[in-house]
Amino acid sequence: MLKEKTALITGAYGGIGLETARLFRANGACVVGIDTEHEDGLDQEIHFYKMDLCSTKDCEAVYRRIQKKYPNIDILVNCAGVTRDALTKNMTERQWDECIDVNLKGAWNITRLVGPAMQKQKSGSIINISSVVGVYGNIGQSNYAATKAGMIGMTKSWAKEFAFRGGNVRVNAIAPGYTRTNMLKSVPQDLLDQFAGQTMLGRLAEPIEIAFVALFLASDMSSYVTGSVIQADGGMRL
Numbered sequence: 001m002l003k004e005k006t007a008l009i010t011g012a013y014g015g016i017g018l019e020t021a022r023l024f025r026a027n028g029a030c031v032v033g034i035d036t037e038h039e040d041g042l043d044q045e046i047h048f049y050k051m052d053l054c055s056t057k058d059c060e061a062v063y064r065r066i067q068k069k070y071p072n073i074d075i076l077v078n079c080a081g082v083t084r085d086a087l088t089k090n091m092t093e094r095q096w097d098e099c100i101d102v103n104l105k106g107a108w109n110i111t112r113l114v115g116p117a118m119q120k121q122k123s124g125s126i127i128n129i130s131s132v133v134g135v136y137g138n139i140g141q142s143n144y145a146a147t148k149a150g151m152i153g154m155t156k157s158w159a160k161e162f163a164f165r166g167g168n169v170r171v172n173a174i175a176p177g178y179t180r181t182n183m184l185k186s187v188p189q190d191l192l193d194q195f196a197g198q199t200m201l202g203r204l205a206e207p208i209e210i211a212f213v214a215l216f217l218a219s220d221m222s223s224y225v226t227g228s229v230i231q232a233d234g235g236m237r238l
């Protein structure tokens, strides 16, 4: 489905990112992964580059190296993300800044380089991993909710910007529900059960179920879909 396509995935060493990278690879794509937690090199047929997305300089320098080896990026998945949870009255400036820096500025840092290149080649698909928390909000996650709602705003803006003058770049977001990855490791079981109970399917998502939505958005099967947000949340009711 993604034969002869090159995909760049951020947060590619995390739960949803790695599952997406493997699925894209299994569907014929050449996959480049970015993560702070993986050294440069090939792993599971994914070409990893160590990059801190928060740093505009680091992003530019590593992207230049990526571009030399992979001059045409066809798919960008902005998947890197962190949580820094606290009630608003207790939230520190550091918790606020770190969340904004990775989730919002990090996505902007890489898209400002890849988006215009896609526009020049007159094709591309950008997929932003937002969250149901950006749609509904959540107690103790005002910083995270702001970044994930912000990603939806960036999705709609980039969909207009990169399609301008025949740019032909599609930009969409996925808003996953609670998904079994390391991100939920510190969440108590009774709260996870409560989250599962808020869905029509009565369970949390597996990372592969989010990766399948990303595959649809990356492929030509979604050739007329842009500026959209797909909620993959098991029918969350709030």
Ligand SMILES: NC(=O)c1ccc[n+]([C@@H]2O[C@H](COP(=O)([O-])OP(=O)(O)OC[C@H]3O[C@@H](n4cnc5c(N)ncnc54)[C@H](O)[C@@H]3O)[C@@H](O)[C@H]2O)c1
Pocket (backbone or CB within 6 Å): 010, 011, 012, 013, 014, 015, 016, 017, 034, 035, 036, 037, 051, 052, 053, 054, 078, 079, 080, 081, 082, 102, 106, 129, 130, 131, 132, 175, 176, 177, 178, 179, 180, 181, 182, 183, 184
């Ligand atoms: N797990 C969930 O319940 C859930 C739900 C909705 C949305 N999401 C979103 O899905 C995305 C993936 O989350 P996940 O659940 O796989 O979490 P995860 O913690 O398993 O993966 C996140 C990855 O991002 C990387 N990363 C963090 N900061 C980085 C930086 N500055 N530069 C480069 N890489 C960095 C981490 O090293 C990690 O590998 C995130 O954007 C998250 O907000 C997750």
